[in-house]
Amino acid sequence: MSETLLSPGQLEAALRAIGEERYHNRHPFHRALHDGRLSRTQVQAWALNRYYYQARIPAKDATLLARLPTAELRREWRRRIEDHDGDAPGTGGVARWLRLTDGLGLERDYVESLDGLLPGTRFAVDAYVHFVGERSILEAIASSLTELFSPTIISERVSGMLRNYDFITQDTLAYFTPRLTQAPRDSDFALAYVKTHACTIPQQQAVLAALRFKCGVLWSMLDALDYAYVEPGLIPPGAFRPV
Secondary structure, three states, rough: OEEEEEEEHHHHHHHHHHHHHHHHHHHHHHHHOOOOOOOOOHHHHHHHHHHHHHHEEEEEEHHHHOOOOHHHHHHHHHHHHHHHOOOOOOHHHHHHHHHHHOOOOOOOOOOHOOOOOOOHHHHHHHHHHHHHHHHOHHHHHHHHHHHHHHHHHHHHHHHHHHHHHHOOOOOEEEEOHHHHHHHHHHHHEEEHHHHOOOOOOOHHHHHHHHHHHHHHHHHHHHHHHHHHHOOOOOOOOOOOOOO
């Protein structure tokens, strides 16, 4: 951890280095998903558990929105909630994710009930929501910077899954197309905010730690999936069980 004050450019480089080292595109489950090495039921388990993350993102953003001190900041952050919740029933990222689980053959009521969640998924996502609600505004915004790295993983995910799984269609993956423009827009704003407001060594250390934490959240979700559905395949009681 740096004990010297970084320039804005150096801070950005340090943030990007965290993503290069820790972003979940390096996880074995992620590699297997994109490379076509998972069964249909393993892909179902991924989509079912990831739904909880997608569904809680608007709640996470709302906890931060309530604490933002200016109308300018609130307008900027409100777009994130609209992106995920939509502006009418059936619109927005959460609704598009349900099209993915529909396309994989999962009952929508079951997905939305959250009955099949892995405990590790629930704990990781809830920890992220609590982090954003309880830490400083600077740390909360910094934790969103995994979006710096998401366009690459989205492009890889869409092309890999379409190429490798005959049960995946372009419509099934409709969630991801808007994210190719939304994520860069959001990360550009968050990165500029962090570079402007992380003015002391403790603040810079805090934003770097926040991004490491968020990378850990995403990584631990894949750890839980890998342990339950790949190796050793120990599915916790009550979690989704392929039939």
